[in-house]
Amino acid sequence: ALWDLEGDMGHTPVASEPRDDGIRCAGEGPCVESSTALALRVLPRPFSHVYAQRKADESAIIEANVAAFRPLYVFAREGVELDRAGDPRGWYQVGAGREAPVGWMQARDVFEWRQALLVSYTHPGDPIEGRSPVLMFQDLSSLESLVDDMDMAGRARSLYADIRQGEAPASVVSMEPERFVDITRQFYMLPILDWEQTRIQGDDARLLQLAAAVPRARGADTLDNPEYASQSRVARGEAGAGLTDLQVDIVFVMDTTRSMQPFIDMTRDAVARMTRQFTDEAAARFRFGLVTYRDNSEIIPALEYATRNHTPELVDGEALVDLLSNSARATQAGSLDYPEEVFAGVDVALRSAWRPDALRFMILVGDASAHPKGHAQNVSGKDEVDLRRELDDAQVHLLSLHLQDPRAEADHPVADAQFRHLSRVRGDAGRSA
Template structure:
């Protein structure tokens, strides 16, 4: 059972999304100062008691960082009190002393990145302690003694806590790291870094203790891997299909010889293009082998025996690679595997999400995020064949697949081109990948300390590109092991109440330590989808008559109840000033392409620039719909709260 974690984010109070039913109270929480829709909200600090009335004594102690909306404020005997409730729908439940609460204003929270390629994040008790590190041109001189003392004594001066040794996966164990305040600085080493004051509390379920370190070796004996090849099987891919089959057959022989049949499983998905556009190609995607069902090497070979190149040509050179990826991501039960890999093999770029031939409506950004949600590392072997070069396809494909193959845990792009589409070189890459993954699992099974130590037992790679691939796989394998051990041992975020951290590694200051998420309620996500849809409609119309776009949006804003004075301003203005977007987006610390777009800029763009803007916005809209349907990841932040105040942690990059 996953430990219950009470880490609540200091985010903005969320607006009412639905009208109250007649049976509910008409009471609503107090609004934040200067806001029309954002309610006041607080979190409790340890020991806070919920009293029956203002100034009351006794009452039940609330879990630290419980979320409450503020309905009234009063003062009793010189002490300020708050009437609070668990949601924004009229269910006030008692009174809290203001002194034991913290205002909840910013709608941002942090999650840890996988620490495979960086040191564990340290929580500093004071800002000055963190600044001492960044004011040093050689920060290692400040950091090394602290880490040495932490390893030796378990504590160090000025350090409140450390990030867990093993990765805490937000998808597996929901937690939030609240931001109390933050600032951006330039370090002495020349990097832009954010200093963040954060707060957190984690609490395991009663009677449930974290697994003892002595059990780690035993846990690693259960570590396994699932590998799914996603192969372009259009008419030009015959030799590569056969060589992939051969590679998997070889590696299965090796797996069975090493008695690892239960530890490594392979699957295969084939993809082509739109059947409507080219009926003779038979299918868009097909799962030939699910790694969860494959029994052994001979079973795999039997299942993929019918895989051949398409009997007819497709419409264009680009194919529906994203459809093949999504079948592998959605239809494999990835939770059965500790290490999770997809290997995309193609000689062509992917059909973009806004094309009529796209069966997913998604682009590389969205596929990458979907893979990350499952903890999947995506490797791309891009065959740079003469056919692709003649059609000018290589640059497009490389851009797509570098993005798609960026592993969110480390920021590493697992994209590997194969020059001229050389079949022999391709075979070496596939053999090396399959063997390295198998050796990683074997290394963990045997208890070897370095997850990739067995990788170098084979012959050295013949070229620098293959060496890079092996080094990357070494690091990704380590990240997979950290994630697996984090889940297996019940790793939790540190029980810190307040501290200072950096969003970049203290020494390798280009490496991020955290990722930003925005919490949205169902109502907010619905409103956001409606607004983006309206902007898309106006933008599409604007392609025909560019000067009409902002006029149409002013009409939409008026119909949606925006401030009339704001809407009727005749000067060129940003989309964000039209009153279309919710106030919960106002204070997000990022540069929004949509909110910052003004009429003058739109009119200055050529048709291609406008189409790219529309395409990016359309793919985000399709992703919002996926979030809405992802019922397992909507989270309640307060016991007894109305489900309409449940939230979804949306990656910052998916905001408009």
């Protein structure tokens, strides 16, 4: 670090004192971190056991192979030494709840999880303008050496070049894969164990101490593992399916109340124009779905349905054009009020027969707001917040088209807010599609 340049000449030696790590174990209830007043918890590693006493012996095991990564409360610590991250010493008395401990676990079998926070990778962007993969260093001093270097960017480029040549320096133990790893589809765990505040080129930043955990494995993915080192260097443009193999599923969610027939016809014509330009190979990669919605048909029977899924199995473009021409006709029956069952339509479309490896898109077309959750005509019991969360979980990208009739100006702000939230760009709450 830069302050090492000052040296220590003239300094009075200070007697070393036991390190106060800020944890208080009072004997009643879980241990507490003084600075946050939060109960201390640990995360078990895979293939770890709980013992009746502080003795790593098979005869003392009271719970074998405890659930990995599931937090346990700490009630006491005995002889815990964490200075050697690869081989911590000591014991933790742990319990599943705050009420009482159930036994002891070795320090080598758990991560001490003070922050109760996890790190997940954001999408790295495209190979030209996107960010570089995250590097994990062996210790804090190695990371500080890079951060404090006057040519930090140059040194970082050299590190990446060495790693891509298969010559990772000893100070770098792991690297985020170059291709995006989506935590909702491929689970990984990066608990924050500790952190330090710093500044990098005038900006506030935090240096994080992480524990890397992967399912069904005792260790973590490190660059000294030849298989992981090779996989981590697979470039974004090389990983996974190429453009010629890419599958795309598009499900239309459309209002079919009486004001919508012109827009249904316009959608039909647009799909027809698009599919006429498809090659045979492109046509095989695209599949389409159609869900229509109106209003609560139990309250207004003349509407015939609240939602209808016209494609239990997704179809090709020609079949969608036929459905839009014949099945998805606007009703002439009127509703009790202007809002419609938008949320119910999105809810049904979420359960479409998506192909496992396809990109998933939903296109919402409507001219009215949705009945809020709790309204007598809301048949799904959900709102835009619930559905946005489910869209994220299902990896579905929703694009919305809110058609604004000047005669319904009073409804525009409500509908606009709902449609924008449903079509929010994942990872950026301020942008909608």
